[in-house]
Amino acid sequence: MQYxxxxxxxxxxxxxxxxxxxxxxxxxxxxxxxxxxxAAGVLxxxxxxxPSGSAxxxxxxxxxxxxxxxxxxxxxxxxxxGYYRIDxxxxxxxxxxxxxxPLPFGVVxxxxxxLFAADDGTPTPAQS
Amino acid sequence: xxxxxxxxxxxxxxxxxxxxxITQVAREESGRVLALLxxxxxxxxxxxxxxxxxxxxxxETWSTHGVPDNxxxxxxxxxxNRMIDQLRRRAASRRRLAASAxxxxxxxxxxxxxxxxxxxxxxxxxxxxxxxxxCHPALDRETQIALTLRxxxxxSTAEIAAAFLVSESTLAQRIVxxxxxxxxxxxxxxxxxxxxxxxxxxxxxxxxxxxxxxxxRRSPSSLVRVDLADExxxxxxxLVDLVPDDGEVRGLLALxxxxxxxxxxxxxVAGDLVVLEDQDRxxxxxxxxxxxxxxxxxxxxxxxxxxxxIQALIAAVHMRAATSAETDWPVIVDLxxxxxxxxxxxxxxxxxxxxxxxxxxxxxGLHLLDxxxxxxxxxxxxxxxxxxxxxxxxLGGAVAAFGRALExxxxxxxxxxxxxxxxxxxxxxxxxxx
Numbered sequence: 001m002q003y004x005x006x007x008x009x010x011x012x013x014x015x016x017x018x019x020x021x022x023x024x025x026x027x028x029x030x031x032x033x034x035x036x037x038x039a040a041g042v043l044x045x046x047x048x049x050x051p052s053g054s055a056x057x058x059x060x061x062x063x064x065x066x067x068x069x070x071x072x073x074x075x076x077x078x079x080x081x082g083y084y085r086i087d088x089x090x091x092x093x094x095x096x097x098x099x100x101x102p103l104p105f106g107v108v109x110x111x112x113x114x115l116f117a118a119d120d121g122t123p124t125p126a127q128s
Numbered sequence: 129x130x131x132x133x134x135x136x137x138x139x140x141x142x143x144x145x146x147x148x149x150i151t152q153v154a155r156e157e158s159g160r161v162l163a164l165l166x167x168x169x170x171x172x173x174x175x176x177x178x179x180x181x182x183x184x185x186x187x188e189t190w191s192t193h194g195v196p197d198n199x200x201x202x203x204x205x206x207x208x209n210r211m212i213d214q215l216r217r218r219a220a221s222r223r224r225l226a227a228s229a230x231x232x233x234x235x236x237x238x239x240x241x242x243x244x245x246x247x248x249x250x251x252x253x254x255x256x257x258x259x260x261x262x263c264h265p266a267l268d269r270e271t272q273i274a275l276t277l278r279x280x281x282x283x284s285t286a287e288i289a290a291a292f293l294v295s296e297s298t299l300a301q302r303i304v305x306x307x308x309x310x311x312x313x314x315x316x317x318x319x320x321x322x323x324x325x326x327x328x329x330x331x332x333x334x335x336x337x338x339x340x341x342x343x344x345r346r347s348p349s350s351l352v353r354v355d356l357a358d359e360x361x362x363x364x365x366x367l368v369d370l371v372p373d374d375g376e377v378r379g380l381l382a383l384x385x386x387x388x389x390x391x392x393x394x395x396x397v398a399g400d401l402v403v404l405e406d407q408d409r410x411x412x413x414x415x416x417x418x419x420x421x422x423x424x425x426x427x428x429x430x431x432x433x434x435x436x437x438i439q440a441l442i443a444a445v446h447m448r449a450a451t452s453a454e455t456d457w458p459v460i461v462d463l464x465x466x467x468x469x470x471x472x473x474x475x476x477x478x479x480x481x482x483x484x485x486x487x488x489x490x491x492x493g494l495h496l497l498d499x500x501x502x503x504x505x506x507x508x509x510x511x512x513x514x515x516x517x518x519x520x521x522x523l524g525g526a527v528a529a530f531g532r533a534l535e536x537x538x539x540x541x542x543x544x545x546x547x548x549x550x551x552x553x554x555x556x557x558x559x560x561x562x
Contacts, residue, residue: 001314090316091266112313 002044002113003094005084009106010077011051029102037086042097046084078107085113149195150186155362157200158183158282161207163254167317172261173307174214175207176279182206255280256370257317259363263329264315271306272333274299280366281359291356292340327371331380331436334360334367338384343539357388368423375430378423379437385420386443389413401545405452417447435471438463457486474502474509482512490520507536511546518553526553 009015016023037043052072059067072079088094091110098108158179165175182203196202262275273292277283285303289296309315320326341357364381371377393407424440442463449455464480477500485493494516503509514529527550534546 090314090318091264092316092318092320095266110313114312 001090001094002085002087002115003091004111004113005086005094005098005101006080006109006111007082007084007101007103007106008078008109009081009103011079011081012077013105026102033100033102036100037084037097042086042088042093044085044087046082048082049080051081052079081106143191146187146190146195149190149199150183153186153199153203154183154282154284155359156282157203159258159280160255161200161204162279163258164204165207165211167254167257169211169215170317172258172279172310172317174211176307178210178214179203179207181210253319253370255366257319259330259367259370260319260326261310261315261317263326263333264310265329266313266315267306267309269333269336271302272329273336274302275306276330276333276363277337277359278303281363283359291353323371324374327367327374327377330367331376334364335380335436337363338387342387343542354391357384357391360384361388373430375427375432376434376436378427378430379434379440382420382424382427383436383440383443385416385423386440386447389416389420389447395541399541400548401541403545404446407452409450409452412447420444420447433466433470435467438467438470442467455486457483461487474500474506478503478506478509478512482516485516485519490516494520505536507533507538507542507546509533510536511549514546514549514553518549523553 016026034043034046037046055072057069057071057073059069061067084097086094086097088097091112094110098110101108162172162175162179165178166172169175185206186199186203190196259276259280262279263272267275274288277288277291278285283291285300286296289299292299338357338360341353341355341360361381361384364377364384367377368381389412390404390407392413393409393411394402396402420440421444424437424444427437427440442460445456445459445463461480461483464476464483467476468480478497481493481496481500484496494513497509497513497516500509510529510533514526514533517523517529518526530546530550530553534543534550537543537546
């Protein structure tokens with residue numbers, strides 16, 4: 001069963017940047033977490049995103065051309081910062097991995113991925 | 129009652145017997161049967177449907193053929209057969225679907241190789257698994273309560289809805305949503321390595337069920353709901369059997385038994401609230417108190433210390449006093465202090481302040497009460513201030529505090545009690561009497 005772990009953080013409290021004190025420790029913790037996921041055979045993919053100031057939102061409305069606006073889809077103090085897609089046997093295992101994400105504070109939402117096998121066997125997102 | 133409306137007594141007797149037997153088997157066995165089937169076939173939702181169907185079938189079959197010698201075995205056999213039948217049908221329809229539209233097969237095929245034969249002598253930890261599933265932190269608290277009562281306690285949706293004063297359709301939707309989440313997010317029916325943390329959630333749920341029975345905030349007609357309190361006690365006994373070495377599980381059970389032993393004295397014949405101080409201690413259930421003491425005695429020998437054991441110890445001190453005046457308040461103050469250390473919170477601080485007032489006088493208690501943050505909308509904080517103000521001689525202040533408590537209280541028996549206290553403390557009333 002695949003789960004998407006989305007990481008949401010308060011962007012007004014930036015994490016350490018390269019050269020800052022604590023950056024090396026934080027980077028090592030993330031690398032260690034990624035390695036642990038891979039070593040356990042659960043990691044499918046993952047990425048860290050640039051801050052939401054770089055986001056552009058495209059809104060689709062049937063019968064109209066798409067509207068493009070500056071910024072993330074929802075204005076909020078906490079914004080999506082990255083994600084992992086993992087393969088875990090059940091929710092408890094996924095929650096366990098989510099709890100080990102090396103963030104001092106933040107929110108991780110765990111959602112099962114709904115997949116259907118396409119004709120060629122590759123997984124594609126459900127239409128729901 | 130008119131003779132015309134009365135049914136023939138023999139039919140009534142048969143109906144009553146069958147009804148009682150079904151209620152009993154639903155309460156005591158359906159959770160076990162459900163847990164066993166859910167674990168064997170890895171489908172809580174379907175297991176629940178099949179057990180419910182079997183209970184419905186019991187009404188019909190038992191009314192005609194009589195209650196079987198072993199109702200639990202009957203329930204298990206019928207539920208299991210129904211489940212196997214349903215799984216076979218699903219497998220057949222999957223095969224038909226597979227033949228016509230292979231691209232529609234879900235990736236996560238639910239264990240197609242599950243054997244359809246079950247050895248019903250293997251019960252194991254299934255019931256604990258089911259309790260832990262119902263109280264999984266991925267479900268919200270109200271859903272945990274509803275699922276526990278429904279799947280483990282064997283209460284019907286209608287019964288739970290009536291107990292918590294929500295509409296049956298709302299509750300049914302909540303249960304359907306929960307079962308869907310259990311399936312879609314794959315919440316496992318397993319016993320986690322960290323049992324301590326998860327048992328804590330179960331205790332929280334049982335405590336809330338008992339509390340609703342102890343002080344039925346939502347009940348329009350009575351102060352207590354014996355059925356809910358007894359249900360919490362029954363489930364707590366089960367949990368003690370399942371995790372016998374957990375001191376907090378036994379602590380909660382002891383706490384519940386101590387409180388339950390006083391139920392009959394908590395209201396008078398008119399249904400009005402009688403405070404602990406005025407309760408007729410000769411009417412307390414001595415057998416239940418003995419049972420509570422025994423459970424608590426074992427609980428305190430087990431490792432650790434926790435909120436349920438301390439609360440049970442406080443209850444035990446109250447119950448030990450032959451009269452209210454003989455209550456050992458200094459010990460209670462110590463226990464509340466301990467409770468404040470391990471589980472600080474405004475309600476604990478409130479109880480601590482009341483106990484201190486009993487030892488050091490109302491002024492000292494009021495001083496502590498007024499220092500508590502976050503209780504301005506809690507009726508019992510105002511009621512406690514009223515009592516302490518009255519005792520310190522400030523009747524005007526007491527009336528104002530009771531008045532605020534009355535605005536916030538919901539239970540009618542509590543409201544009548546507060547009105548009475550306002551009358552007793554009103555200066556005009558005193559003037560009239562003098």
